[in-house]
Amino acid sequence: MEPSNHQANPPQEFKDRMVAVFGVAGKTYLEGLGETVARYTRDWGLSVKGPAPNLSYNYVLFVTCADGTEAVMKISVPTEDSRNEILAVSEYGGGGCARLLRAVPEDGVQLIEHLSPGTMLRAFRDEKEATESFCNVWTRIRRPLPYGAEIRPVGRMGKEACAKYRAMHPDGGPIPESHVTLAEDCFSWFEHHGTTELLHGDLHHQNILLDEKRGWMAIDPHGYAGDPACDLAPYLYNELEGKPLEETLDLRTSVMLSRLPVGRERLFRACIAMTIMSACWNAEEGNLQGIRLQNRITEWYARQLSGVLSDGVS
Incomplete structure (x- = not known):
């Protein structure tokens, strides 16, 4: 399955919130969001189905892996918060919490199993x-x-x-x-x-x-x-x-x-x-x-x- 050419264009409300909360780091995050999505969908062989409808402080995409597995890609501003989240998901190991499939903490990117029906x-x-x-x-x-x-x-x-x-x-x-x-x-x-x-x-x-x-x-x-x-x-x-x-x-x-x-x-x-x-x-x-x-x-x-x-x- 070929990765999708997804154009990351989140709503203005999301953009405003990211800058208001994260300041310069949020602006840098938004400027590089398209490149981040493109790089990880390519490197991880993901096909993008579309963004989550309600974005809060992370850009969330529903994706399909190369083997047909449905997953969720979450892109956060790389901070102590996002690193702790990835650490917690990893520690839960799928026991009571959606399983972490892949992650690059320094980029704030994680791939998580998709729960169905959700x-x-x-x-x-x-x-x-x-x-x-x-x-x-x-x-x-x-x-x-x-x-x-x-x-x-x-x-x-x-x-x-x-x-x-x-x-x-x-x-x-x-x-x-x-x-x-x-x-x-x-x-x-x-x-x-x-x-x-x-x-x-x-x-x-x-x-x-x-x-x-x-x-x-x-x-x-x-x-x-x-x-x-x-x-x-x-x-x-x-x-x-x-x-x-x-x-x-x-x-x-x-x-x-x-x-x-x-x-x-x-x-x-x-x-x-x-x-x-x-x-x-x-x-x-x-x-x-x-x-x-x-x-x-x-x-x-x-x-x-x-x-x-x-x-x-x-």
Whole structure:
């Protein structure tokens, strides 16, 4: 099969986002994107079917390998983030996460197996069953940190995000100071009471896809280091639009607590820490709608945590 002559021309929204987030590196990435696609489709014998419909921070192509295997080629700005992602996918080894077929970390390029039919977990309307499926994937991807690897600790990332948020909003901003302080306290709590392992870092409805042979599988790990409870937060603060907030959070956390080896205090501290870290990042991008939702979620978590501490039962 002859490689396709694909012309990389991503939407302007994608281009603007890459420059806004990565600066000069993002501009350089965009300028060389066509050449990168051409080189790797040629060298790896890939036929391009087309780009993914929703591009976020990576250029993603659906491709067919020379032997007829369907795959996904992902091209990222070469950074510590992209290298950690490739390391995490490699470490999972196809166990609970789409398998890495080939990669060149210094170029930010990876070839990943294509999951079929690839239905996102967000399409699953039953909250209880969807959360149970999430819990199964969460369990399957638990891994120790790769020996000798330098992977970013979420505790350090979270405290840096909080400090940067304060510096950007010296007179107060969209995230209440009490939330920022509580998040810092929760990150500090994990320094003394948490464990450390490989985290996916972005495990939510859109990053869990259905495979006809192996069931629900994760994709697109970020590759962090931290307590496994931190991998629960992204699922909880995603896909809440049009749903009763407190009832949905109560159902999801109840399922997690019944199926996973995570106590209540650990769960709510992890979710407060990770949700506010995400809110700080949203503040950098000006995503006020996302921050308002995460403020409401944090208030609910804080009430649950207060109840746990008052009861003295974690």
